[in-house]
Amino acid sequence: MIELEARYLAVSAKAHPEASTWNGSAGEWHPAELSTPRASVRLFAAGIPCTGASKAGLSKNGLSYAEEHPDVGYLFLPTIHYIRLHKPEIVVLENTDTYRGTLSARLLRDALTASGYTFDERVVNPLKEFATPSQRKRWILVASRVGRFSWIYEAKAFASTLADYLDPEGPEDDAESATPKQVAAADKYCARKKAEGAGFARTIVGPEDLSIGVVPKSYAKRQHTAVYVRTKKSYRMLRPREIARLHGFKRDLFAGLPKTTQYELYGQGVVAPPFICLGECIARFLNGELAGVPAGQLELFAG
């Protein structure tokens, strides 16, 4: 495991004590130093930092293209070097949806093809395809050099409300609710942004809503234009355990950690169901079965 932020790495290392960990940027090591044991099949998964490719990152850093980012723009290079040197059987690349159109993505595709891989690539929306209320879209590329892998699944849109995902009204609500002064400040800020023509605004959700916007990494900073939950008094922040549910996790993954860290981890992590599905499909593929074709799908394709 390689991770730049020591706090995040510590969480991961605790959950996976058997793993070797490297704290720093992937660009700091020669790919040969980062080898994985050749015991059996090797799967290489990389989430190259998206701060050069995301809309907010481009905007904030004044970049005209993702690769211009001074710290992370070049990280597709060590990724390619690693893949070409170690030739893992399966490669999974994950990123923000706009990464698909970057030069990095193009070069990664070319390098994979040149190294004997075929790949399946798509942008997944958990709300539309994995019956999960979050709209956190992800670009996912799965490459294989042991036969052509196709990630086939039955897309199922989220067809419920947030009622099962948000905590019911409770005694903590009042203390966590924004004060009238805070509400006024947020209103003022949002009104100003709207007047300036900004396309974003604060959203306040309740149990009746049919989806929820993205919870960003900086959620703990209490940005005025973020997602909040309606309360009797005003509105409050989402609690980490609620985000766990909204992201399709069965348990409160980071309970006990500082709240800020919990928000950061969920805010830059993935929504679980697509990746659980992908993992199962890859496992079936490697076991020699048809790549995760659910019942009924083969007939569809035959027609």
Add this chain to the structure above:
DNA sequence: CCCAAAGTTATATAAGTCGC
């Protein structure tokens, strides 16, 4: 055309933790 947020950075203040 409309929409979206792995937004960033800085400052101030208070509360809590920990070793000694």
Add this chain to the structure above:
DNA sequence: GCGACTTATATAACTTTGGG
């Protein structure tokens, strides 16, 4: 109980491209 340090809270100024 002090000081060093971490964490939480609050406020504010600044940021806009690409895709459906």
